[in-house]
Every structure is written in structure tokens, then in C-alpha cells.
Amino acid sequence: MLRISLLAFLGLMTASFSGALLANPYEKTLANGLRVIVKEDHRAPTVVHMVWYRAGAIDEVDGASGVAHVLEHMMFKGTAKLGPGEFSKRVAAVGGRDNAFTGRDYTAYFQQVPIRALPQMMALEADRMANLKLDAKEFAQEIKVVMEERRLRTDDNPTALLHERMNAVAFQAHPYRRPIVGWMNDLENMTYRDAQDWYRRWYAPNNATLVVVGDVDHAALFRLAEKTYGGIRRHVLPERRPLVEPQQLGIKRLSVKGPAKLPYLAMAWKVPKLKDIERDRDPYALEMLAAVLDGHEASRLAKNLVRGQKIAQSAGAGYDSTLRGEAQFVLDGQPAEGKSVADLEAALRAEIKRIQDEGVTAEELARIKTQIIASQIYKRDSMMGQAMEIGSAEMNGIGWSNIDKILDKIRTVTAEEVQAAAKKYFGDDTLTVAVLDPQPLAAASRGPVPSGLRH
């Protein structure tokens, strides 16, 4: 009964919306290499305007970790035409919001504004793409802010600290071993020239994608983009060497101490990522596996570990198949009161073993497919959500036009394929296990800060 209604629903969806969906988004590449992607959304007179640069922590080198993120901060500090802080003032003056973020694979800048302010935002973004002014004084101030950010997000956050140290152990050659915010020592020794080098190397129209979602006409937008960004010259980009983590040959374990009450456990296996959209199967099976474990309220980890066996205070599973670097499948959680980290590890392993031995059910797969369809509809209520989806697909090399195809592919995954993936990828030899060892607050004081470090 349920399956019939789901198929009928799918039919309804395709019939009603195929006209609108096929035409939109629109794409064009300017002569200088800037890719422009526009998704028309006329529900409200507002627009999200984003510029994504294909440069992130993955492109950094030892000794200068964190520079991608530092440069992101410096992008607000003035150009040849604009004084420091003026960028944000201009956005605020039109009633807009703006921000930026740096990831492992990219750095992105965005504004959300009433539609009439879009030309001005594009001019501002184009200006700092080409004309950023970096100086020692502004840098000296802003690097302090970045250090406070590191303290807030990582140094004083035991779970974040654990993940930072875990990446450094799981990846020994690959750049993913370095934190996005950068090691504190690298920040303390960074100069404005590091940021300048980074900007000159990577901030070019042929290394960028412009994503616009909102109340625009795509043809008009392409003309505006040409007028605003078209004059910026392309750069020759540095060679990007293939970065490969040597095969892991045995289990790795680490322990991190921090002020906390509950222990926390993370287990990460090295697994393949999506490379060939048409022919790959394992990444889709792994996506389905992650969803069966932790895709929704009725999924296995919540049902069995948190509610059923009461072994976990919390438990989760995660896998990102589309990234520039190397993929991991992660299980994590906190043990319930009275249970140990060893209990939780055993329970998580048992969930994988159960799928290895028994597979997954047709109902579970159908449930994930329903979730996928529903979330694609819900996402259309958020212009920001749609812009993020398009931008990240462009950055990791998949391409926005393949988003729906990937979802279609995931929906074709069979129970046998999920079981086979569970059997193939969850051995100990490619596993890293990290445990947060909770320290009572009084005992958790760190030693005094050594003198001689620049603050």
C-alpha cells in the first residue's frame, strides 16, 4: 500500500513541476573564466549573491595553515576604493546581510539583499576579487580576532579539539590533516604577506563561481555579470598536484583530554568518494548506509542505541561523498550514564555487523527515498539553502546540473549493495578511533602560557 502511494506521488511531482524544474538554473561562463549560475526564484523580491573561490584549507602548506581563513577575514578590510569596514557598511545600508565562510575545499562570500541592491553587491564583490588592499596594520589587528575565533571554536571546545586531533592522526600526508582555522603557532607567525600571496595565487575569475538565487531574470543577470566581473583578468593558476593519503595499514587510536563530563567517541573509516557519477556504485551505497543509520528520527542509531538499548546519550553517522579531498565514513556518540566508551564502541560496531550479516530492509530504503524527495521540495523554501547546494556542488567538482542525478542514483541503490558496502569498508585496518577523556573542571587547568609567543 505504501509503495503504491509513493509511486503515485512521484508521478504527481514529475507531472506538475517538470516544466519549471527543467529550465532553471541557468549557466554561463564568461570569457575570463568566471562561471555564473543563476536560479530564478520569484517568490519574494530578494536575492542571494555568492562568490565561491576554489581555494580552501586543502590548498595550504605546512607553516601557513589557516591562511585561507585569514584571507577571508582580510577581504573585509578594504580595497583600492573602499576603506576598512566599508564593505559591511554598504551592505547594511541597503538593508542586507553578509558574511563569508572558509571550508576545507573552498572559500565563499555572500550577501542577502533586496533585489534592487544586487548591482551594487556585484560591484563590491568584483572590486575585492581584483583590488584587495592588504597592509600590516589591519592584518595585525585581524589576526588577533582569528586567534580569538580559534580559542572560541576549538581550543575551548573539547569535541572540536578532538576532531582536530583526529584528522591529524587519520591523515598523515593529506592536507585534510590540518585544521581550517590553522594551528595556533601558524597564526602567531603569519604575516600579511602570507595572506597577500594567497590572494594573488588563488583569487581570480577563472578560479571562481558566481551563484545567484532569487528574483532575477537570468538573461539580465548574465549581462550584469559580464558588465561587472567581465573586465577582471584571469590568472594562470598554480599547478594543483594530486594529493593522496598513503594507504592506512592498521588501526589508529588516540585519546584527547578536555574539561567535560561525558566521554565522546568518534570512529572514522577511509572510504571512496564519488568520482564517476554514472558508473560508481559504492559511494551511493555508502550514502544510503549513512541514511539508514542516521538519516532521520526512525533510523537505526537513534532507534537502537539511544532509545532501545539506552547505551548512547547521542549517536550519529556521517559520510560526505562529494569533496575535493579524501572521504571518511564516521560514526560517533556519547555513552549514556552508566555506560562506557567501550560499550558504545561495541554497540556501534554491532550495528555495522548486523547490516553486514542481515542487510537492510526494503522499507528502510523506501523511507530514505521519501526523505530525499521531501527535502528537495522543502529546500525550495530557502534561497540560501539552494545557493549553498549549487555552490558546494560546483566547488567539489560534481556540478550543479548533477545534483538531481546523484539523488536519482542514490534512490536506485539496492539492499544488496548496501550490505556489500558494509562488508567491504568497515575493517579495522582503515579505522581511526578517537576518544575524549573527560577531565573534571578543577583538574583540567592547563599550564601557564609560555612567554615569548606573540599574542
Added chain:
Amino acid sequence: MKKILYTLLPLLACLASATTLAGVNIEHWTAASGAQVYFVANRSLPMLDVQIDFTAGSVYDPAGKAGLAGLTVGLLDAGARVGGALLDEEQIATKLVDSGAHLSGSADHDRAGVSLRTLTSQPEREAALDLMGAVLAAPSFPDEVLAREKARSISAIQEAATQPDSIAAKRFAAAIYPNHPYGVTASEESIARIGRDDLLAFWRGHFGARQAVVAIIGDVSRAEAEAIADRLTDALPQSAAVTPAPPAVSLPQRETIRLPHPATQSHIQIGMPAEKRTDADYFALLVGNYTLGGGGFVSRLVQEVREKRGYAYSVYSYFAPRKLEGPFEIGLQTKREQAGEAIKLVEAVLADFLRQGPTPAELKAAKQNLIDGQALRLDSNAKILGYLSLIGFHKLPLTYIEDFPRRVEAVTAQQVREAFARHVRPENLVTVVVGGD
């Protein structure tokens, strides 16, 4: 119960562009159950959002049982009678996921409720609404689930007690609201005292239709919205028509509280009880706070503390108006060695602002941003749903959204100074520092 019908509005909605959210046409009526219903039709996406709020916030937790409101809402979907059958939490979760819907609960100081996001296709919509109605009208509160969730709540409280932000927030609330329910947060002891009878009593006492606010936005007609509101509220418990107001808020005396923590940063909160949601000074305080610390990078706090001196990554001020006086707060985190200097600087910025108010340029910029940014606050169903619930719960005028630009524009610098003088008083400011030296 009198039913107020806006028959003209659905016709206008058909004539106007079905795809624009810019002009928000709010329809309001009282359902037969007594619930207040607020509805906006939006036919552009095949989805529906429904939120029902009750006068059931943590301010109504009985003495010694702080956390009851949160637990009650959290356990609504732990078991319920759905169409004659008693379903357990797994069955409810499964049915919900199968319909593609999301059901969530929330509880703040004043209100608690449940939100549903569902597709409008059938049978998904019918299944989702059935579940929402059932968890509100016939929750079973199974003992084993209560025991488990109490244990998880206690673990979460213990964990929060190791985190500087949570430690600061808890102590700050207690210090600015001495001897008032707004200052009480759930503790291990208060959670431990809660039994199934408490959940039932709270639900019966607070989840009735006559104080319910139903907000609906999505791809349904007025007639359908009426039917939805009816089916969701007809079987609610028979609570009183009016909940007695919480006790009045009294102001704290100025003090500084220091709590130890090994973190590399001090977490600092400075503030006092300040403003009711319905306060006549609402717009003056909103406009004024934009300049002080609400406007992000263009605010004085960010300029002085972050941009000029690099003391903090995050520094801000806000008013959080509630049914009774909600807090004014300045917050920041900074390397512990410079916490003292950072606090002095923040106090100086505040004192300056209290003395002079915004400059003409600052006032103009604040108004311009708040007015021109209106469209951004209305460009999704989810955002509009929030407005409907807010208007309903605080009984704001239906014209609140369209009035907003005019009310902001009318604020003068003198009004800002006078409003701040009334609501932010140095002699009543409490400072909490976690991890100071």
C-alpha cells in the same frame, strides 16, 4: 464562539500574484474550539507549515520541578493514541518519516508548542496531520520513555555544567531574575523529581484550545486551513481559558559574579531584565540597539571591541523581550588575560551610548537597514510562520508587518535615549565572568 470571516481576502489572493511573498495577507479567526488561528495562503510550493503554541513555557514549571515544560513537550511523541490505536514512539517516528514530514517541539520561557512541516500531497498530508493532532490531544507519556529522557536530560545538564557558555547563561539568568521563575533553569534535582503525573497535569493544564495559537502557511485554501485548525484543536484537553500571569519581575542590584573555568577565554555576559514584547518602547530600543551592538559590523561594540582592538571574535548586544521583562544583554568572549580591559571597554561604550544615544548618521543608518531589510525577513514560508506565531502569542496587531517600517521611521534620537535610560540602568546591571583571572 464567534467566527470572523475574511471572505474578501481569499479572492484577492487569487487575483494577486500567487507567487509573491512580498505582501503578506494574514487571515485571522477563532476556531470553534476557541483557538486563535492565523493563516497565510502561499500556493507556490506544495508544502504546508503548521505551528501551535501554548501558554506553556518554563515560567510555568512548578517550584522544584524546573524542566517540566520542556520534558512535557519533548515527550508528546513518545506515545499517543492515533485513530483508536495506541502507538509507541517507534511507530510514531516511522509513520512521520514515511510521510516525509518533520515534527518538532519547542519550549522557551513563555510558550511551548509543536511545529509540523509536511508535503501537501496525499496521503502524506493526512498522515502527518493525524500524527500532529494525536500527539497534542492524546499523548500517553510512557513511563519507560520518561525514565530514559530524564536520565538523558540529567546527563545533558551535567555536560553543560562543564561548558563556559552554559555556565555563564545559567548563572546570568539566576542573577538577573532573583526569586523569579525566569531565573530558574532545570537542574539534576528538579528533573529527578518529575513523574508521569506531573507531565499529565502540565499537559492538561496548559495544552488546551482556548489559549492555543495556530499558525498556518502553505499550499492550502482558507477552507482547508479552517479544517486543519479544527481537527488539530477540537480534541485538546479542557484547560482553563486563562493562565494566571507569572509574578512581576523585580530588578537586580548591580554586581559582578566570577566563576572559575580552565578555558583559554573568559565568557562575559552583562545585562538586566529590560523589556516586555508589548512595551511602548519596543521600536526605540530596537532601533537604538542596532547602533549599540545589534547591527553586526556596523555596531559600536563590534567597532570598538573587535575591529579596533581585536579583543573578541564575537561581541554583541540584544534585547530579548518576553511576555514579562526579558533581558537586555551584552555578550563577548576574550582571551582571559585581557578580560578586565575588555569589560572596561564594553562598559565605556555602553556608558557613552546611554549618555548621548545614536548620532544622526547612526540613527539614519539603523532605520535604513531595518526598513530596507524587511523583505529579507519575509522571503520564505518558514520566516512568515514565525511572524504568525509571534503576532498570535503576543496579540500584536494583524497589521504588525506592514506597520513595521512606519514605526521604525518614527523613532527619534531622543526617544532612543529616553527608552534606554528607562530600560538599561547601570545600577541594576549584572556582570557574569566565567573563566576570569
